[in-house]
Amino acid sequence: MTASTQQTHPNNQDQLLTPGEVATLFRVDPKTVTRWATAGRIGSIRTPGGHRRFRETEVRALLAELTNDVGSL
Template sequence: MTVTTSDNERLLTPGEVAALFRVDPKTVTRWASAGRIGSIRTPGGHRRFRESEVRKLLADLTSEATVPPARS
């Protein structure tokens, strides 16, 4: 089942986000609790994450990891 917001953006589960970042789903929940990534609560209290925000964060982190350090 795909969940979307009112603007038709796909919402990801903690497990889906964890798979993209290759971390445990509990790590994703900790990131949300710490404010590192935004989340939405469903009426049942489950966290969901905007796909666009997750992909942007992943791209930012990936590009930071691939940029060589500046030479002195």
């Protein structure tokens, strides 16, 4: 197990993504992701320093849901 894997998956917990990483997945600006979190469209966690982080499984589930919705049009 590498050092980075130990940091991102301690005790098999979900990996946390930054707003920039989420924005890349959705192809939007990171500020859009922050607005979604503020509006409650996507759940976020605050770090002790006040930064937002997003659970990878939740982000990927939302992305899959939105992709399926668009595909059915």
